[in-house]
Amino acid sequence: MTQFKSDFMRVLHERGFVHQCTDSDALDRKAAAGELIAYVGYDCTADSLHIGHLVTIMVLRWLQKTGNQPIALMGGGTTKVGDPSGRDETRKLLTAETIDANMQAIRRSFANFISFDGGAKPAIMANNAEWLDGLMYIPLLRDVGRHFSVNRMLTMDSVRLRLERDQPLSFLEFNYMILQSYDFVELARRYGCNAQFGGSDQWGNIVMGAELGRRMEERELYGLTVPLITTASGAKMGKTAAGAVWLNPVRLSPYDYWQFWRNTEDADVGRFLRLFTDLPLDEIARLEKLGGAEINEAKKVLAFEATRLCHGEQDAGKAAETARKTFEEGALADTLPTFDVAKAALEKGIPAYELLRQAGLATSNAEARRLIKGGGGRLNDQPIADETMAITLAHADGEGRIKLSAGKKKHVLVRAI
């Protein structure tokens, strides 16, 4: 492997961020000179990103840390096109207000990883609706479309795979790569952007964008993709019963975020430490070597560091402390997620299944009942024998708190108020 002059490319390779790259020497030169301005595009269909986005976010973070400039591009325009594959329901068009609100929320998450203000190279957040909304079809065809060869487009993986499998590919989708390519050029014009990063599935789109830049503007644009991160068991990471692992604390508490990382498989610990924390490599190497139960120490470090990046040092520390009390001391940590019930209701008594559902440990009464029947419902760490058992103030400790659990890992503190 080549020796890299730039910190940026060296870090990316050492930590396992690189899947494919259009021209690593050129990227290295740009990065070494501090001239790399790179973007990653994100959908803004929801008010939060999730850990699937985290790999590229970390790349942008390293980019900024090594003296270059990141751009986070929100797909306000491309969101309007949407992905037409899927179900018969036409996707709801998001209003400009919703998109804007989502952008603001996402920006807050981003702000923990990269800095948008201050510093020599503040990160930029752009919205492709700004230029895509106003595009007119004929001019677009003349200015942009003429640079695309259908022959070439047909050979792109995204298209070819569909064709080979006889899967439908609408004309709308066929155009997606043109719009994304155009984003690249527009960002180059506006901000001097010269590189695009993305997931490995974005390779084709990124390459097309780089080519378009060369043809339209005679600009050299570069691309780099990150690998798709799966767990050692081969599953796509980040799926739980509750849905995605969100970065927005409103959607997923820092404590639960911490727990997600804490429950990493042994075989993934080293890789995840390299990808999702800033820890120096020698430190990671040391942690990775821990065998047997000691690997749990490494997992705690991973959980703390990953949570620190996303939610800040304070919340990460709190989450770690809550977990320590709960799991290692078996004590009642008052920082567990809480659920408040009216004292009056508790005096009368609430059926166990009902309270479990209300506290968010089950999504329906039926699920709560099944959970209890299966032995997974716990009241103050004791399995609940009968799902209709009334939980009353008598179960509360001196401070009016009841610990309710679904399984051994999910706990909620019910407080009588």
Next chain:
RNA sequence: GGAGGGGUGGCCGAGCGGUCAAUGGCAGCAGACUGUAAAUCUGCCGGACUUUGUCCUACGAAGGUUCAAAUCCUUCCCCCUCCA
């Protein structure tokens, strides 16, 4: 426009008049074993309740036939393949 094939639970995919809330797989949840890991085994996996039961909602949509429909008929919508 013509001919044929198809739309089933989060996904894949059986069923093709009653025994269907719907086989199986994946994903998920819980229990056991452990180390808050993996693997393995076991149970659960539409909803409500007065839970060995009753009711509601659900097999693209709307009607119809029937004691009874995911299954048959009609119309409509959508997808695919071939022909023009």
